[in-house]
Amino acid sequence: MIAPGSRLGPYEVIAPLGAGGMGEVYKARDTKLNREVAIKVLPQAFAKDSERMARFQREAQVLAALNHPNIAQVFGW
Numbered sequence: 818m819i820a821p822g823s824r825l826g827p828y829e830v831i832a833p834l835g836a837g838g839m840g841e842v843y844k845a846r847d848t849k850l851n852r853e854v855a856i857k858v859l860p861q862a863f864a865k866d867s868e869r870m871a872r873f874q875r876e877a878q879v880l881a882a883l884n885h886p887n888i889a890q891v892f893g894w
Contacts, residue, residue: 819843819858828856839863839873847892855889 828845840859881891
């Protein structure tokens with residue numbers, strides 16, 4: 818778990834939102850653009866698993882292709 822106040826690049830973690838099979842999700846602030854975002858952090862073991870990384874990339878690409886107010890936008894991975 819990442820503690821509130823921790824920084825991940827330009828993102829400052831505010832609070833945990835949940836966890837699931839693909840990692841943990843946190844409410845954070847994008848300090849460069851001054852907006853609230855949700856960030857997903859994958860378990861370190863996934864970074865070494867090419868299949869899981871490909872799945873995560875596909876998930877991000879599918880979300881990035883959608884445009885709806887009730888679906889998350891992807892800003893990067």
